[in-house]
Structure formats: structure tokens, C-alpha cells
Amino acid sequence: MHDDWLQRWDKGNIGFHRAEVHPALRQHWQPRGGSVLVPLCGKSLDLRWLAERGHTVVGVELAERAIRDFFAEQQLTFDRRDGELPAYVARDLPLTIHHGDYFALRVPRCDAVYDRAALVALPPTLRRAYAAHTDALLGAGPFRLVITLEYDQTLVPGPPFSVPAAEVRDYWPDLEPIGSREAHDDVPPKFRAAGVTLVEAVWRSRPSP
Numbered sequence: 001m002h003d004d005w006l007q008r009w010d011k012g013n014i015g016f017h018r019a020e021v022h023p024a025l026r027q028h029w030q031p032r033g034g035s036v037l038v039p040l041c042g043k044s045l046d047l048r049w050l051a052e053r054g055h056t057v058v059g060v061e062l063a064e065r066a067i068r069d070f071f072a073e074q075q076l077t078f079d080r081r082d083g084e085l086p087a088y089v090a091r092d093l094p095l096t097i098h099h100g101d102y103f104a105l106r107v108p109r110c111d112a113v114y115d116r117a118a119l120v121a122l123p124p125t126l127r128r129a130y131a132a133h134t135d136a137l138l139g140a141g142p143f144r145l146v147i148t149l150e151y152d153q154t155l156v157p158g159p160p161f162s163v164p165a166a167e168v169r170d171y172w173p174d175l176e177p178i179g180s181r182e183a184h185d186d187v188p189p190k191f192r193a194a195g196v197t198l199v200e201a202v203w204r205s206r207p208s209p
């Protein structure tokens, strides 16, 4: 699985990457300040948006190519620090991207998590462990924004995988669905070829009483 992702990055086969900040992030993100975990972050522009909003951003990504592309394309300079997972630390923004397997990431607990196309990037066999590892990296009462995909998994194989609502609720009962829409712009060709519709669903922490 890891090799598949590295090959995708090497070949530029990264249809999941968006040229703009995700609209659901702009619309539904609530916290101001504090640290935000961004698992399986790719070279998403959302990292920068969060850092410019005043968060300390902690990304993690398997493909070094993605991390280097992020800093080059964003014209940000960085320092590379050795560690269990090497860290690319931006000089002018509160943003660090760790290079390596998410499951090996150990960092101080974060206040919030932003998951766009991370849970859905993983096969069913890894997703419960992903949810548990994510919980272990978060402090008490974290804010979560999670963007998933749903489609008929019998028609097309992942990734991205379909993650049904019941599975999301099972991992994180504190989440509520706040919107869904048919995915258009970043749909992989295999879905178009099979005539399969993907629905993007947005989940967010319920406001505390």
C-alpha cells in the first residue's frame, strides 16, 4: 500500500489534490488558535489556510515528494529536523510536516483534527486502528472536521474507499453530519468510467452544550 502511494506521487497521479482550499474547511471550521493534526496531508493548501488562521499545524505524510512539493509550491522555506519521523518545519508559519507512516507518529496531543481524504484513503482493515491512533494524538474534547466519501463499494475498488455513515459514528459518536454533496471536480477517472457517483460527506464535532 505504501509503495502505491509513493508511485502515485512520483508519477503525478494525484487527482485527489485540490488547487484550492477545500470549501468545507472554509465554511465549517470553528476553532481559532491551538494545534491541529492533519493526518495523511499530502501537499494540501488546507495546511497553509489553517496555519494562517493562527493554528499550529501538525501534518504527516508518507511521500517526501509531497512534502517537498508543498514547500516549493507555497514558496515557504523550512528546516529539516531529524527524529523518529523527520520533521519539515516552516520558518515563517507555525507549520510542521512529519515524513513517514502516520501510525508511527508521536507528537504532543493536538487540540483539533482536520481529516480530508485521510480516513477514506485507508482500507477497512486499517481504519479502526487509524481512528484509535488519531484519538491517542488528541487532547480532551477535541474539535474534529472529517470529510469522507460514500459510494457503492461493490462497483469500484478503493482508494478512495467508501466509508459509510455508521462507521464514522462508530468511531466518533460525537460527530454529526453537517452536509453532503455529489463530488465533481476531484473524482478519480475509475469512478467516471464505471458511472459511479461519489457523495462527499462532511462531519463535525457537535457543539458542546
Ligand SMILES: C[S@@+](CC[C@H](N)C(=O)[O-])C[C@H]1O[C@@H](n2cnc3c(N)ncnc32)[C@H](O)[C@@H]1O
Pocket (backbone or CB within 6 Å): 005, 006, 016, 017, 018, 039, 040, 041, 042, 043, 044, 060, 061, 062, 063, 066, 100, 101, 102, 103, 116, 117, 118, 121
Ligand atoms: C487521498 S490523499 C489525501 C491528501 C490530503 N489529505 C488532501 O486532501 O489532498 C492520501 C495521502 O495520504 C498519504 N498516505 C497514505 N498512507 C499513509 C500513511 N500510512 N502515513 C502517512 N501518509 C499516508 C498518501 O501519500 C497521500 O498523499
